[in-house]
Amino acid sequence: MSGFKVNRRDFLRVLGWGGASTALVGCDMPTTVTLEEGKEDVVAYFMPEEYVIPGVGVWYASTCTQCAAGCGIHGRVREGRALKLEGNPESVINRGKTCMMGQAGVQAHYNPDRLTQPLMREGGALKPASWEVALKKIAEKTASANGDRVAWLSGAVSGHQAVLINDVLNTFGSKQHFVHETIHASVWQAVARDMLGDAQPVLRMDKAKSILSFGADFLGTWQSPVHFATQYAKFRSGKRGVLIQVEPKMSLTGGSADAWVAVRPGTEGILALGIAQNLVKRGWAKGEVPAKLKEVLAKYELGMVANATGVAGDRIQRITAALKDHAPSLVLAGAPVEGGENGYDAVSAVMLLNILLGNIGQTIEPAAQFAEARMQARSGGTRGALEFSKLAAAKKLDVAFISHANPVYHAPGFMKMKDAMANVGFKVVMTQFPDETAMQADVVLPLYSAIEDWGTHVAAYNGGVATLSFQQPLMEPLYKDTRGFGDVALSLLKQRKPKEYAAFNDYYAYLKASVSNMPAAVAKGDKNKDAAWNALLQKGVLETKATVGKFKVNTATVAAVADVSADVQFPYRLLPSARLGLWDGRHANSPWLQESPDQISKVVWGSWVEMHPVTAAKLGVKSGDYVRVTSAQGSLEAQAYVFNGIHPEAIAVPLGQGHQEYGRYAKGLGVNPYAILNPVIEKKTGEVAAYATRVSVTKLDKSARLVHMGSSDTQMGRKLVSTIPATVYRRTEGEA
Amino acid sequence: MFYKHVCKLVLPPVLMFVSLLLISGAPARAELAVPPGVTPPVGTHAGEDVPQPIEFPHDIHVNINKINCMYCHTYARRSKVAGIPPTSKCMGCHKMIATDKPRIQKLTEYFTKKESPKWKKVHDVPDFVHFSHERHIKKFVFDADLPVENVEQVCGLCHGEIKAMTVAKKNKPLTMGFCRRCHEANGGPGDCWKCHK
Ligand code: SF4
Numbered sequence: 001m002s003g004f005k006v007n008r009r010d011f012l013r014v015l016g017w018g019g020a021s022t023a024l025v026g027c028d029m030p031t032t033v034t035l036e037e038g039k040e041d042v043v044a045y046f047m048p049e050e051y052v053i054p055g056v057g058v059w060y061a062s063t064c065t066q067c068a069a070g071c072g073i074h075g076r077v078r079e080g081r082a083l084k085l086e087g088n089p090e091s092v093i094n095r096g097k098t099c100m101m102g103q104a105g106v107q108a109h110y111n112p113d114r115l116t117q118p119l120m121r122e123g124g125a126l127k128p129a130s131w132e133v134a135l136k137k138i139a140e141k142t143a144s145a146n147g148d149r150v151a152w153l154s155g156a157v158s159g160h161q162a163v164l165i166n167d168v169l170n171t172f173g174s175k176q177h178f179v180h181e182t183i184h185a186s187v188w189q190a191v192a193r194d195m196l197g198d199a200q201p202v203l204r205m206d207k208a209k210s211i212l213s214f215g216a217d218f219l220g221t222w223q224s225p226v227h228f229a230t231q232y233a234k235f236r237s238g239k240r241g242v243l244i245q246v247e248p249k250m251s252l253t254g255g256s257a258d259a260w261v262a263v264r265p266g267t268e269g270i271l272a273l274g275i276a277q278n279l280v281k282r283g284w285a286k287g288e289v290p291a292k293l294k295e296v297l298a299k300y301e302l303g304m305v306a307n308a309t310g311v312a313g314d315r316i317q318r319i320t321a322a323l324k325d326h327a328p329s330l331v332l333a334g335a336p337v338e339g340g341e342n343g344y345d346a347v348s349a350v351m352l353l354n355i356l357l358g359n360i361g362q363t364i365e366p367a368a369q370f371a372e373a374r375m376q377a378r379s380g381g382t383r384g385a386l387e388f389s390k391l392a393a394a395k396k397l398d399v400a401f402i403s404h405a406n407p408v409y410h411a412p413g414f415m416k417m418k419d420a421m422a423n424v425g426f427k428v429v430m431t432q433f434p435d436e437t438a439m440q441a442d443v444v445l446p447l448y449s450a451i452e453d454w455g456t457h458v459a460a461y462n463g464g465v466a467t468l469s470f471q472q473p474l475m476e477p478l479y480k481d482t483r484g485f486g487d488v489a490l491s492l493l494k495q496r497k498p499k500e501y502a503a504f505n506d507y508y509a510y511l512k513a514s515v516s517n518m519p520a521a522v523a524k525g526d527k528n529k530d531a532a533w534n535a536l537l538q539k540g541v542l543e544t545k546a547t548v549g550k551f552k553v554n555t556a557t558v559a560a561v562a563d564v565s566a567d568v569q570f571p572y573r574l575l576p577s578a579r580l581g582l583w584d585g586r587h588a589n590s591p592w593l594q595e596s597p598d599q600i601s602k603v604v605w606g607s608w609v610e611m612h613p614v615t616a617a618k619l620g621v622k623s624g625d626y627v628r629v630t631s632a633q634g635s636l637e638a639q640a641y642v643f644n645g646i647h648p649e650a651i652a653v654p655l656g657q658g659h660q661e662y663g664r665y666a667k668g669l670g671v672n673p674y675a676i677l678n679p680v681i682e683k684k685t686g687e688v689a690a691y692a693t694r695v696s697v698t699k700l701d702k703s704a705r706l707v708h709m710g711s712s713d714t715q716m717g718r719k720l721v722s723t724i725p726a727t728v729y730r731r732t733e734g735e736a
Numbered sequence: 737m738f739y740k741h742v743c744k745l746v747l748p749p750v751l752m753f754v755s756l757l758l759i760s761g762a763p764a765r766a767e768l769a770v771p772p773g774v775t776p777p778v779g780t781h782a783g784e785d786v787p788q789p790i791e792f793p794h795d796i797h798v799n800i801n802k803i804n805c806m807y808c809h810t811y812a813r814r815s816k817v818a819g820i821p822p823t824s825k826c827m828g829c830h831k832m833i834a835t836d837k838p839r840i841q842k843l844t845e846y847f848t849k850k851e852s853p854k855w856k857k858v859h860d861v862p863d864f865v866h867f868s869h870e871r872h873i874k875k876f877v878f879d880a881d882l883p884v885e886n887v888e889q890v891c892g893l894c895h896g897e898i899k900a901m902t903v904a905k906k907n908k909p910l911t912m913g914f915c916r917r918c919h920e921a922n923g924g925p926g927d928c929w930k931c932h933k
Contacts, residue, residue, distance in 0.1 A: 037906050038786030038856040044820035046852050055815030055869075 054079055061088050061540025063457045063471040065450040066101040066108065067583060068156035068181065068379060069093060069224040070459035072540050073102060075451065075474035082106060082451045082474035087226070088540045092465040094226040099580055100596055102226070107590040108449055109478070113663030114432055115446035117481040126444060131481065134443050139495045141426040141442070142172075145399040151176035153388050155404040158377035159456030159468065160511055164489035166374065168401070171496040178388045179380025182410050182584035182655070182674070182690075185223050185461075186381035187338035190685045191347040195355070197552030202365040202464040203330060206234035210242040210326035212275075212319065213253060214268045214350050216334030220252035220580040220599070224461040231463075232256075242326050244319055246271060246311075248336055249575050249610065249652045250645030252599040258729075261319070262647045264310040265573040265691065268337040269346025269561030271316070272353055273297060274305030278320040279356050286358030293352075293555050308563050310647070323353075328362040330354070336575060339691030344684035345561045352558050360551055368546035370458045370466040372518070377460035382688035385411045386681070392420040400424045401492075403447075403485060408436035409659060410584060412677035412688055414633055430488055433589060436661045446482040451475060453484040454507050456515070466546035468515075472537055486510065518544075570694035572615070574631060575652040576673035582656030588666035589659075598654060600645060602709040607638040607670030610652035611697070616642040619699050626700040629653060631693050632678055636671040639706050643713060651695055768897045771882055771889045777918030783906030789853040790839050791903055798888065798899035805891050805898075806873075806884070812891075813877075816868040823852045858904045859895065865912075866933050875924075893918070 045052065057076040064071045064085070072091025076084040085105045089096035118134040119126040129137075142150070150172040152165050156179060169177055193199035205211060205218075205228065218228035235241040245257035248265035263271055277300040279285045302313035323329045333350040340346055354364055370376050385407050391397050393416070400421070411417040421427060421440050429441035438444045447453070455471035486507025494501045504510040515536070516529050536542055564573070578584060579598055587593045597604045609627050611619075621627055623642045628635050629651060638653065646652055657670025680689040715721065770776050797803045806812050811819035827847045834840045846853055861867050876882060876890040888899065896907035908914060919926060 035860055035862065035910070037784050037858050037860075040857040040860065041854045042820055042857045043854055044852045045822040046850055047824035048822050053815045054811055054819045055817035 178384035205231035215336035216332035217251035266564035272349035379460035775921035
């Protein structure tokens with residue numbers, strides 16, 4: 001071998017020829033996967049409809065239910081199979097676009113671990129049962145239940161499904177509908193309600209010239225990612241808007257920012273007040289600044305703020321100037337701010353910036369809410385599960401219905417949801433998958449996939465246009481013993497009020513009747529209701545009447561933001577970061593989404609612990625080393641990922657893994673940071689302060705290669721992406 | 737022009753019935769011609785015998801009765817797949833024709849049960865290959881102004897001489913090399929994404 005010298009050029013030449021011949025040989029090698037002759041069946045239509053052409057797809061409009069944003073979709077159906085989902089251009093939410101989770105909707109449908117028949121608990125174990133037997137059991141067990149001893153816990157829900165849940169609870173005289181969502185914006189909504197008089201104001205990024213986002217990952221996980229991505233595209237086109245992202249760990253949005261500012265975790269509100277103070281001091285604040293507010297702001301001098309937040313004083317001044325120079329602006333707050341123990345105050349400080357900058361009425365407009373309150377979105381948060389778990393633990397629930405939610409997995413460990421649920425007399429879980437919650441049920445009712453079911457959806461965040469988005473089956477159900485959610489809810493109603501619901505054979509009939517009877521639903525003077533209904537389904541969305549609010553600006557709720565305390569035993573703050581993809585863990589059973597690398601760290605599958613190089617050096621840890629992250633509630637172990645996009649005081653463990661059930665792709669993979677959250681509750685909203693847990697980190701005596709895309713984080717001296725010095729950037733991009 | 741081609745496809749069942757009565761004995765085997773101006777793809781494949789639920793005789797249909805390929809595989813010119821004829825289409829003729837033959841009786845059984853036979857796939861390409869019959873028929877038949885009754889020459893480029901077989905047997909490799917050689921020789925597209933999308 002030593003006598004055989006190859007220079008690089010020769011090597012490439014050899015590779016080139018070798019490559020070509022290999023390719024040609026490869027071209028004639030039949031693969032063994034699908035090319036076997038006579039192995040696959042091909043069944044012709046018996047008697048096809050005139051318009052059916054095998055191989056040619058037909059597109060149907062429906063609604064994505066992969067997250068609660070409510071994007072409209074088009075599904076391509078070929079030979080009776082749904083094959084591909086795309087955005088519906090008619091939808092004002094997503095204007096023809098989808099995100100990767102939306103695309104993966106087909107995997108939720110074809111997932112091999114779906115439940116295919118009802119299960120009933122017998123002698124401690126769940127055993128297959130028929131629908132008749134399961135529904136009979138429910139009728140028996142719920143016959144004497146009443147009042148608030150009956151509860152329904154669901155994921156975010158809207159439209160006619162929300163109406164049905166409400167109606168079922170009404171038959172018991174119960175008002176206990178809890179809505180649980182791990183990824184939520186309820187603190188933002190509470191603050192908007194209190195300071196603007198409108199909980200869901202419309203955010204016009206397209207009108208903004210600059211955005212200052214405190215951890216709002218609006219391109220990834222905040223409220224309506226696809227909607228904001230389309231808005232963001234407008235914001236960046238024309239005269240390019242300036243995006244400044246302040247957060248303790250780089251999010252997908254942070255990765256796109258012109259300036260990314262690492263802030264000491266938990267002090268974002270202090271920084272916001274510092275900027276507010278700077279605006280007032282430099283005389284840039286719009287409108288009258290109330291004396292009480294001036295008093296609150298007084299102590300947030302640059303020096304103090306820089307000290308608390310770790311963001312230098314001159315930088316704070318530059319951010320302030322950028323907002324003034326690039327008006328109108330838009331200031332947002334996301335999960336790391338909302339999830340602090342001071343979440344409400346911190347978000348109030350952020351909202352105050354919008355008021356001082358004169359954004360209200362400019363880039364922030366009043367919401368146009370769907371006119372019918374019963375159908376409006378219940379977007380939920382973590383408070384619902386907390387209240388539910390307390391009631392359950394105190395044995396105050398005889399019957400619990402759970403739909404489209406997996407609280408046993410999603411609720412933080414301190415809620416002890418599994419134990420709490422053991423104290424509920426009778427639990428009915430409606431789900432598509434054998435998830436952690438289903439395993440605790442007395443009766444499990446297997447649901448249709450979103451692609452098989454009917455529904456209507458009203459988005460919590462609608463971008464200013466109220467619409468009702470239709471969900472219609474794209475194909476026949478794969479499993480004959482599964483049922484639609486609406487059908488199940490109707491069965492429950494029929495058990496209790498047979499006469500009232502006798503007219504509706506199924507949920508389809510109910511939906512069609514309800515929609516046709518909505519005054520705005522069918523165009524005036526339209527005699528042929530069937531034609532109108534079909535046209536609606538074809539379009540997929542119905543623009544409806546909206547109640548447009550009026551802002552009542554109020555800064556009286558703005559208060560000092562408490563600093564986060566240091567802790568010697570637990571020196572770091574835990575960031576249970578979410579990402580577009582696995583979301584809150586509901587998509588951990590989708591191989592496509594498991595395989596899609598985390599947008600920042602590029603890690604695939606599994607869990608990992610993100611830390612700053614300074615932190616890693618202190619701990620003697622390098623990427624791939626196993627570490628133990630310990631809070632007062634417990635600990636978890638995973639491999640470290642060392643990178644610069646995180647504050648040295650923060651430790652991030654992504655959400656989404658650590659399932660103990662949930663099918664072959666999710667079960668037993670990685671760890672769930674929610675298992676070790678401290679029981680910290682944001683006092684003014686009652687939400688779990690998910691970003692307020694302090695942890696310590698220890699290095700373990702084990703290391704392995706971390707599986708992630710790309711081998712290097714640097715360009716290794718090659719000018720693959722050209723860069724300019726910060727000083728030049730500041731001159732050209734106006735960061736003052 | 738397209739309409740003209742379509743009209744030629746429709747062979748009235750009665751005519752087929754008559755031709756069946758006229759012809760007896762084994763058909764003479766004619767070599768399959770190559771469409772004019774086309775360089776056929778090079779490559780052969782020794783296909784397996786694939787047992788089918790009904791031993792469908794291509795030879796009787798094509799060689800003896802001269803039924804056009806696209807009469808039964810009617811989607812070939814409209815879709816990526818050529819399509820297996822619907823059972824109802826078979827019965828369109830076989831309600832009357834050859835009703836005493838065991839194979840037809842078996843077919844009638846399926847039809848009465850409102851079922852289609854589970855045929856076994858003989859020709860296939862992997863899922864990551866987007867092959868369209870429609871594009872190929874357009875190029876080699878309609879755009880080339882090939883008389884539509886000669887379509888079997890085009891089908892034969894990839895399927896071989898089906899009219900000499902009873903049930904179909906794969907006799908071309910249908911590999912990427914096979915496809916590429918033909919694309920190169922006949923000016924087909926060379927971009928990866930044309931087939932892999
Ligand atoms: S943002 Fe949510 S609703 Fe929209 S496409 Fe993605 S998963 Fe579906």
